[in-house]
Amino acid sequence: MSRLVSAKEMLTKAKAGKYAVGQFNINNLEWTKAILQTAQELQSPVILGVSEGAGKYMCGYRTVVGMVNGMLEELDITVPVALHLDHGSFEGAKACINAGFSSIMFDGSSLPIEENVQKTTELVNTCNILGLSLEAEVGSIGGEEDGVIGAGECADPDECKKVADLGVTMLAAGIGNIHGKYPANWKGLSFETLDAIQAKTGDMPLVLHGGTGIPADMIKKAISLGVAKINVNTECQLAFQEATRKYIEEGKDLEGKGFDPRKLLAPGAEAIKATVKEKMELFGSVGKAN
Numbered sequence: 001m002s003r004l005v006s007a008k009e010m011l012t013k014a015k016a017g018k019y020a021v022g023q024f025n026i027n028n029l030e031w032t033k034a035i036l037q038t039a040q041e042l043q044s045p046v047i048l049g050v051s052e053g054a055g056k057y058m059c060g061y062r063t064v065v066g067m068v069n070g071m072l073e074e075l076d077i078t079v080p081v082a083l084h085l086d087h088g089s090f091e092g093a094k095a096c097i098n099a100g101f102s103s104i105m106f107d108g109s110s111l112p113i114e115e116n117v118q119k120t121t122e123l124v125n126t127c128n129i130l131g132l133s134l135e136a137e138v139g140s141i142g143g144e145e146d147g148v149i150g151a152g153e154c155a156d157p158d159e160c161k162k163v164a165d166l167g168v169t170m171l172a173a174g175i176g177n178i179h180g181k182y183p184a185n186w187k188g189l190s191f192e193t194l195d196a197i198q199a200k201t202g203d204m205p206l207v208l209h210g211g212t213g214i215p216a217d218m219i220k221k222a223i224s225l226g227v228a229k230i231n232v233n234t235e236c237q238l239a240f241q242e243a244t245r246k247y248i249e250e251g252k253d254l255e256g257k258g259f260d261p262r263k264l265l266a267p268g269a270e271a272i273k274a275t276v277k278e279k280m281e282l283f284g285s286v287g288k289a290n
Ligand SMILES: [Zn+2]
Pocket: 087, 141, 179, 209, 210, 231
């Protein structure tokens, strides 16, 4: 039996309660363990994000499902956890559904809107039957999305309504946000666009991608305008890298058994925990597990 849940209930509660649930992307066992332990400690719901690239890196989606399910049981994680495909292709979405993911993102934002609608509709039907949550994307989110660099466009609110009305669980819309580090000349989020999207889509939980480096006041304002899920990826990577670099630069890998991977990777894992904690506090999801 899997303890994984769909993201629907946690996001409906978040939208109604004016807070957001974090999606933290995973890359390996250390990442997954750090995020789950932090969520449990803070009694926060959490979404584990897996890109197609990360899925491949971890040997495939079945390996990911097996690892996460094993951890939920053996760490006795009782807070709601969704295992979510991030920026999935149509084929990737089907593979993750078959492998046992509890939540899917189908990113048809680069397709003509008619094709995005048609493929999203097909997945809505499948996900409804299986009780999985489904995220759709309208308008490309800037930065690097699996090798494609976008500028951070704003989605058309009418297209957002069209896709929201198909019955998806949550909707990602470009509002000037980008993946990765934000450039110095970034113009900020377009709250005008976000406001217009929420006006058309009502109760639909909105998703903010590219959460790394968006100032805290903008995050809070986005939550007040209907954002109920925020994706964090790069920030955990940078925290891990910085802590690991420090460990080696201080020569700790050369002292005693400092070469042991359980010691070598520990500072990075602690840094991920600290980043996840900071985000959960900022998003307001602490203590919202029930
Ligand atoms: Zn994204």
